[in-house]
Amino acid sequence: MNEITSLERRPEGGPGPIRRTALHDTLVSHLRDMIIEGDLAPGTRLHEGQLGEQLGVSRTPLREAIKYLASEGLVELVPSRGAVVKRFSAKDVKDMLTVLQALEELAGKLACDAASDTGIAEVRALHDEMVHRYRAGDRMQYYKLNQQIHTAIVQLSGNAALADMHGVLQTRLKRIRFIGHEGPEKWAAAVAEHEEMIAALEARDKAKLSEVLGRHLVNAWERVRDSV
Template identity: 95%
Template sequence: MNEAPLIQSGGQGTETVTVAAQNGKMNEITSLERRPEGGPGPIRRTALHDTLVSHLRDMIIEGDLAPGTRLHEGQLGEQLGVSRTPLREAIKYLASEGLVELVPSRGAVVKRFSAKDVKDMLTVLQSLEELAGRLACEAASDAGIAEIRAMHDEMVARYKAGDRLQYYKLNQQIHTAIAQLSGNAALADMHAMLQTRLKRIRFIGHEGPEKWAAAVAEHEEMIAALEARDKGKLSEVLGRHLTKAWERVRDSV
C-alpha cells in the first residue's frame, strides 16, 4: 500500500513531493521539486544508500551477520527488498569503513579481527581518547558539553529500558562528540576510523548485566568530569574505560 504524497515547503516558492511505498521493504524515495510557476521540476531519485548502510551495519554490530559471513547480494537483496546495485554500493562503503572485506574469489565477507587486532586498535583508541578528554575540557563550549549531557541522559534512559542497540549508538555518539570537542580534526578523524572498525567488538562488551552496568557507571564518571572541566580526571576515566573495554571483550575474540 503506497503512502499518500507528502508535500512540504521547499522555500522560495518551491515544494517537495516525497512518495514512499510502505511494503515492508526498503524502497527508493522520489523527490519532485515544483518550480515557482507551478510546473514540475526535474525528478531526483535518491537511493536509500544511508539507510541501507545503517541497516547492514546494525546487522553486523548485533551479530546477525557474524564475522566471516559471506554477503550474498542476491539473498540480501531479496531479504531487504533492494536491487543489487544499491546493495553493492552499500557493501563497498562498509568495506571502506573496515567492517567488510572484499576477498578475491569469495566476494564480500564480514571482517574477522584477531585478538591482537582488537588489542592493538583499543590501545591506540585509548591514547586518542585520553588526549581528547584533556583537550575537550579546555576547548569545549558550554553548549557542546550540554549536548553531551543530553546524549548521556538519553543513553541512561535507553539502558533502563533495556534497549541495548539504541543505548550503544548513543554511547558511541558520546565518545565521538568528546573527540570532536577536542578541536583537533586529525584526532577526531583517526578516532572515527578506529571506532567504526571496533563497533561489533565494543557492542559485545555490553553483553550481560554486570558488564553493561559497569560501562554505564564509567560513563557517569565521564560526564561528571567533563562538566567540571577536570581534564586530568576525564583523561583518567576515559583511559580506564578503554582498558576495561578490552577486559570485557578479550574472551570473546
C-alpha cells in the same frame, strides 16, 4: 547512486523487507547494524542475491552499500570469495583499543579546555538519553548513543586530525564495542564509567576525564577479550 533504499525491521526484530526512499544511508546503516548485532557474523559471506531477496532491494544499491562498509573496515573484499564480514583477531582488537585509548585520553584533556558550555550540555543530554535507554533495556539505541558521546567528546577537543583517526578506529570496533555490553554486570559497569566521564567533563577536570576515558577502554578490552 541512483537507486536508494531504507529499511524497516520486522516487529520481532529480524531483518525485514525494505521500501524505497531517497536515503541510501539507511541501507548502509541497516547492514551495519546487522553486523554489529551479529546477524551477519564475522566470516559470513555476503551473497548479493540472497541479501537482496531478503531485504527486498536490487543488487545495485546493495553492492554500493557493501563497498561502503568495506571502506569502513567492517567488510573485506576477498578475491574469488567476494564480500565477507571482517573477522578481527584478538591482537587486532587489542592493538586498535590501545590506540583508541591514547586518542581518547588526549581528547579528554583538550576538550576540557576547548569545549563550550553549550557543547558540554549537549554531551550531558546524550548521556541522559543513553541512561534512559539503558534502564529501558534498549541495547542497540543505548550503544548508538554511547558511541555518539565518545565522538562528541573527541569533537569537543577541536582537533580535526585526532577526530579523523578516532573515527576510523571507532567504526572498525563497532561490533567489538557492542558485545562489551553483553550481560548485566558488564553493561552496568560501562554505564557507571560514563557517569564518571560526564561528571569530569562538566567539572572541566582534564586529568580525571583523561583517566576515566583511558580506564574505560582498558576495561572495554577486559569485557570483550574472551569473545574475540
